[in-house]
Amino acid sequence: xxxxxxxxxxxxxxxxxxxxxxxxxxxxxxxxxxxxxxxxxxxxxxxxxxxxxxxxxxxxxxxxxxxxxxxxxxxxxxxxxxxxxxxxxxxxxxxxxxxxxxxxxxxxxxxxxxxxxxxxxxxxxxxxxxxxxxxxxxxxxxxxxxxxxxxxxxxxxxxxxxxxxxxxxxxxxxxxxxxxxxxxxxxxxxxxxxxxxxxxxxxxxxxxxxxxxxxxxxxxxxxxxxxxxxxxxxxxxxx
Numbered sequence: 001x002x003x004x005x006x007x008x009x010x011x012x013x014x015x016x017x018x019x020x021x022x023x024x025x026x027x028x029x030x031x032x033x034x035x036x037x038x039x040x041x042x043x044x045x046x047x048x049x050x051x052x053x054x055x056x057x058x059x060x061x062x063x064x065x066x067x068x069x070x071x072x073x074x075x076x077x078x079x080x081x082x083x084x085x086x087x088x089x090x091x092x093x094x095x096x097x098x099x100x101x102x103x104x105x106x107x108x109x110x111x112x113x114x115x116x117x118x119x120x121x122x123x124x125x126x127x128x129x130x131x132x133x134x135x136x137x138x139x140x141x142x143x144x145x146x147x148x149x150x151x152x153x154x155x156x157x158x159x160x161x162x163x164x165x166x167x168x169x170x171x172x173x174x175x176x177x178x179x180x181x182x183x184x185x186x187x188x189x190x191x192x193x194x195x196x197x198x199x200x201x202x203x204x205x206x207x208x209x210x211x212x213x214x215x216x217x218x219x220x221x222x223x224x225x226x227x228x229x230x231x232x233x234x235x236x237x238x239x
Contacts, residue, residue, distance in 0.1 A: 001025045002155070002187070007055030009041055009211075016041040017052065018211040027181040028188040030202035030219060034231060037208040039191045040082070043157045046189075047079050048072055059155055074103055076154030078186070080161055084144040088133035092124055095132055096146050103151040118146040121183055122176060138169040145176060153186040161190075162197055170197060177201045199223060207231065 002024040009017040044050040048069035122142040205222040207214040209231045
């Protein structure tokens, strides 16, 4: 359960988030809205990259905003970015291993087991010893996903993970996202402009517009909402 209460963020005279209040409880929650709606800003507040002017975020009873970014990572917050963060001169396994360096795991064997599980989940086990630079776009995206799944994640924030992928690759990504809760027990917050991705993976969806909550609810209902069609999909009713 995530409770976001009265969160506001301003950049100069621009109000990126305006007293945002919403409760989230489903395993996969979509966050959608037009460009400039505040979607990535919200993930940056979660991550600790942006400090809100006011408000609170509590996740499973823990006050996230009271913690520094590295403390949030140790607690179980993970994040992917619109531009993937794969390190070209590290092997695939070492890219994942680097995520565990700041986490307190009991043994090297535990670390290696988690790396192996994450790579198997994204179907990159056979590339564990290859360099990051050798991966194609889809493999880099899946490696980025693997990096979010080690160290017992509680919440995984995905910011447009399907960007730049072909249709069949997006389908494989969708399948992976749907398996995260069962395999790793993490709640997913997903930003994506692909309506089919949101419809196929998200139990519920939050719609932001100009930094404010437009509507929240079951995804199937949200994507039929006239306000969402006008604000996000660019469809207006014809009188």
